[in-house]
Amino acid sequence: MVEIENMVDTLKLVGDKCRLSILLLLQEKDLCVCEIVEIMQTSQPNISQHMRKLKDGGLVKETKKGQWVYYSLVTQDKPFLTDLFKHLPSQKDKVQKLTCDGSSCCD
Amino acid sequence: MVEIENMVDTLKLVGDKCRLSILLLLQEKDLCVCEIVEIMQTSQPNISQHMRKLKDGGLVKETKKGQWVYYSLVTQDKPFLTDLFKHLPSQKDKVQKLTCDGSSCCD
DNA sequence: TACGTATATAATTAAGTAATTATATGATTA
């Protein structure tokens, strides 16, 4: 059971197209900021601020690998989010199209 | 499967303490505006505007009975909402405490 | 028909939020 206030806080975070998309992407694979920027087609500071909100809300965690920061989902404690994601389309194709995947950057 | 944009629109509606509470209340029982105002402890215009948003978003529908307007949940087409509500505490007690229930008003 | 009650709408205010631009930090490499 979740308190209404806590649920609302999380829903506010997820009720944003950019952030919801990012969470779906992270379901497929941990991603670094530059990869998310590439997929989401927006500026780096914009993504950076969204990631901070998601981190503050406990929805993602970061892992530093050299100069890169990888983000991964933290949803064990929020099963209702996993339930929610099941109703949304897979973002696998977008992750696969990454030009920097396994080559020049983030590796 | 739900489009991200549609999901985001609904999550914005539900990501508000007042509106989420109202939806939970409506799970227990159809309610008229004055009952919702009594439970939510806020002004009638405030509730009225929230109800309009919920109606515009297709989350509730209204039924006029004399001078009263009853609202009821419309969630058949949004199973992810029902899933979500399962994680939240029942509001049965609040509906039962209504002073106007079955007596003076709304009946 | 006049009045009271339930609800809606409009206008305003205040607060919150997303995106941009500019700058800073911190790690890596030449």
Added chain:
DNA sequence: TAATCATATAATTACTTAATTATATACGTA
């Protein structure tokens, strides 16, 4: 050590949204 790359932070701007106040509509009843 200087330059570069990845990311974060700060400041600003524009936009959106919740709540309030005041007013309107619509139904029911004396």
